[in-house]
Structures are given as C-alpha cells and as structure tokens.
Amino acid sequence: MRKPDVLLALLVIPGMLASCTTTQPDYFSPSQSSVTARKMQARVYPSVDESDVMSAAAAVLQDMGYSIDEVEARLGVISASKRADATNRLQAFGTLTLDSMKCALTFLMACSGNHYGVIDDVQDIRLTMVSMPQSDGSVAVRITIQRRIYDKRGRLSEQSTISDAAVYDMLFAKLSKAVFLEEQGI
Amino acid sequence: MSRRLLTLIPLLALAACASNNAAITASDSQVHVRQMQTRVYDSLDKLDTLRSVLATLQDLGFVIDTADYEMATITATKLQDYQLRVTVTVKDRNYNQLAVRANARIDDQIIDDPATYQDFFTVLDKAIFLTRHDVD
Numbered sequence A: 001m002r003k004p005d006v007l008l009a010l011l012v013i014p015g016m017l018a019s020c021t022t023t024q025p026d027y028f029s030p031s032q033s034s035v036t037a038r039k040m041q042a043r044v045y046p047s048v049d050e051s052d053v054m055s056a057a058a059a060v061l062q063d064m065g066y067s068i069d070e071v072e073a074r075l076g077v078i079s080a081s082k083r084a085d086a087t088n089r090l091q092a093f094g095t096l097t098l099d100s101m102k103c104a105l106t107f108l109m110a111c112s113g114n115h116y117g118v119i120d121d122v123q124d125i126r127l128t129m130v131s132m133p134q135s136d137g138s139v140a141v142r143i144t145i146q147r148r149i150y151d152k153r154g155r156l157s158e159q160s161t162i163s164d165a166a167v168y169d170m171l172f173a174k175l176s177k178a179v180f181l182e183e184q185g186i
Numbered sequence B: 001m002s003r004r005l006l007t008l009i010p011l012l013a014l015a016a017c018a019s020n021n022a023a024i025t026a027s028d029s030q031v032h033v034r035q036m037q038t039r040v041y042d043s044l045d046k047l048d049t050l051r052s053v054l055a056t057l058q059d060l061g062f063v064i065d066t067a068d069y070e071m072a073t074i075t076a077t078k079l080q081d082y083q084l085r086v087t088v089t090v091k092d093r094n095y096n097q098l099a100v101r102a103n104a105r106i107d108d109q110i111i112d113d114p115a116t117y118q119d120f121f122t123v124l125d126k127a128i129f130l131t132r133h134d135v136d
Helices: A003-020 A034-041 A050-063 A089-105 A114-118 A165-183 B003-021 B030-037 B046-059 B114-132
Strands: A042-045 A067-072 A077-085 A120-133 A139-151 A156-161 B038-041 B063-068 B073-079 B083-093 B097-106
Touching: A034 A042, A034 A139, A034 A165, A034 B046, A042 A165, A050 A067, A050 A077, A050 A120, A050 A139, A050 A165, A067 B063, A077 B063, A089 A114, A120 B046, A120 B063, A139 A165, A139 B046, A139 B063, A139 B073, A156 B073, B030 B038, B030 B097, B030 B114, B038 B114, B046 B063, B046 B073, B046 B083, B046 B097, B046 B114, B097 B114
Parallel strands: none
Antiparallel strands: A042 A139, A067 A077, A077 A120, A120 A139, A139 A156, B038 B097, B063 B073, B073 B083, B083 B097
C-alpha cells in the first residue's frame, strides 16, 4: 500500500466506525414544555366521586362518537378512538390547482393527477382520559390525544400528538357539563 | 432451468424462513435485558405505583392502549415522526419492594439502549415522589 493510501485508510476507518455508534434520541426525556402541556391537558374537579367522573367521561366520549377501546376503573383509565374525515378544502384546492397547472403547462402531456392521491382523506383519533383522586377529595383528569392521517391512496401522511389548547378546552367544557349532569343524576 | 439452480431454491426459501423466525424470539441475554429494563422501589403500594406510571406516560405524551390492575400491566403508544410503544409491568419483590419493568419499541426496532430506560425511570422516580406526597 502506498503512503497516501495508508493515510486515507487511517482517515476513513475511524470515520466508518464513528458512524456505527449511533446515539438514540431522548425518547423518554420530558420536553421543556411538559409543565405547559400538563396545564393544557389536565383539570381538577372538586368534591366529586371518581366513579362519577369516569361515567361522565365515557358518556362524553359516546356523545362525540368515540368507541371505548379500554376501561380500567381501578386505575381510572378510559381509552377511546374514532375514524373521522380529514379532508382539508384548502389543501384539496391547492393540490388540484397544481395538477391543473402542470397539465396546462405541459400541453396536456403530464395530466397524471398524481397530486390528488396525496390529499388527506381520513384520520384515526385516539385519546386517553385518566382520573386521579387527590387527598383533598377532588379528582384530577388528564387527557392525551393522538391522530394518524391517511391520504386518498391509504398511505400514512401524518401522525402526531394533539397540542392545540382549544381542542382540550372544548373537551373539558363538555366533560365539566357531563360531570354536573352525572352528579345530578341526569 | 438447471438442476443445480432447482436444488438451490428450497435452500434459499429455508434461509428466508430462518431469518424471519429469528425476530420472533430475541437473541439478547435475558438477564441483561431484565436488568436494563427494571427498577426496584421500596414500596408495596401497587395502585399508587401504577397510577404514577400512568402519570409518567401522560407526561411523556403517550396514549394508553391497555391498562389492567390485576395483572399490573400498562401498554401505551406515542406518535411523533416515529411510533414509540412501551409496556410497563409492576411486580411484588422481596416482601417489601416492587419491581417496575418497562420494555419499549420504536417502530420495528427494540430499544436496547440502557440510557433510554434510565431516562424513563428518572421521570417515573419524580412521579412516584409526587404521588406519595400528593402533589399535582
């Protein structure tokens, strides 16, 4: 081996070895915003029974068209899911416009309509409500929500945890009403 | 098609089966895996510990798939650019301790990095402390 080759090998081999040692991301490290997330996702209901809160939660989920997937009363867990429409008119308009422009600009040579397939079609929404009794007699409820969006070809286009405060506000408004109704036996 | 090629085909098919079946069981040492995934707590309160696990998982952005008090098992999923799935079990140990074990998968990969499990137990330690002292 000539000298430049040896030098090159000395440089390349450690480089290759370094690329083998992958560091895994911090999957279980809470994010900086975990306190903010907890505030957004949790509410406390004073002087109520945990069973009343859980019944109210199940009723609210049924009101919104969810199917209950998992219930564990001793741990205060209810998980539910539903499939819903995910069509976004703005996205559909933009995509169809893009397809039409491509078709016109290529003098009808590239009218494939490929972009139409990537328009969002349906979404699978899953959520968990966990109730936690507090020592002062109140019950804390925390909700976490996730969704998967599929395009018109049936391919996964997005999966995420919902972090829109307005969604949680709306859910808790419905739950508060349901807890009141539950307490009144309505 | 030559005879040699014909004899090769079943061998190749068998090789393909073997590689797929290897994923059903794992090759790692059971003792090493258990040590990495388990932490022991000086507590006998299974309910509080399971509730702390739930709080931890929600803090980390998980949705609960299944939860069972009798079997003391909770499975949860987190969706981001990846799908992270974790199962946590709680077991009695040594008459006055509970062992909490977590095993996690990221998409189709087993998480075998001890630091990742340490991160999980660090968050759980805090949740157990807060549950014991009843702090929100």
